[in-house]
Amino acid sequence: SQQGEEDPQALSIQEGENATMNCSYKTSINNLQWYRQNSGRGLVHLILIRSNEREKHSGRLRVTLDTSKKSSSLLITASRAADTASYFCATDDDSTLGRLYFGRGTQLTVWP
């Protein structure tokens, strides 16, 4: 079963608004990653946050991690129509090298 689960499953906003997606996971992790996928394409890595970090920024992206609640959030500020995509969180499993667990993703639609 997949470890990460994103919420909401779908999010629809206007350009310029902020988009927040959440991810919950079940077991201890070393790091948590967020990926983006445009329809019919491969995934693109966005940001990685380690278990000893609480917040990380990259351009218009802000990721938080709360290991006590086993949850993370991805905030996209000032969204653009080009941000329309599916967003996945992925966690490792410190008992299994090399494998990442992905959630079902959040489908973000940004209307111009």
Add this chain to the structure above:
Amino acid sequence: DTGVSQDPRHKITKRGQNVTFRCDPISEHNRLYWYRQTLGQGPEFLTYFQNEAQLEKSRLLSDRFSAERPKGSFSTLEIQRTEQGDSAMYLCASSPAGYNEKLFFGSGTQLSVL
């Protein structure tokens, strides 16, 4: 193009046929992964290579599936006696040495089994 390359992009086959997909990772990456993704789901891990050694296989990888990475370069994923349930996007990813580095994904091979 220095990204991960997958071939073919699309494959349509009849049930019972064998299919083979190829993945060319980023040249300096020694780790290679295969994932499978169905509609509305996230990628599910299938198998993982470090150089030419296949170090981990998911229970999803039935005996009809086999993956190889000769000489630690490109990899192939073969599905024998395909079933309709095998229809999915097959994604390849690579990463450099080191623990839990980010993955670089190819564009995937979309398999449709009729």
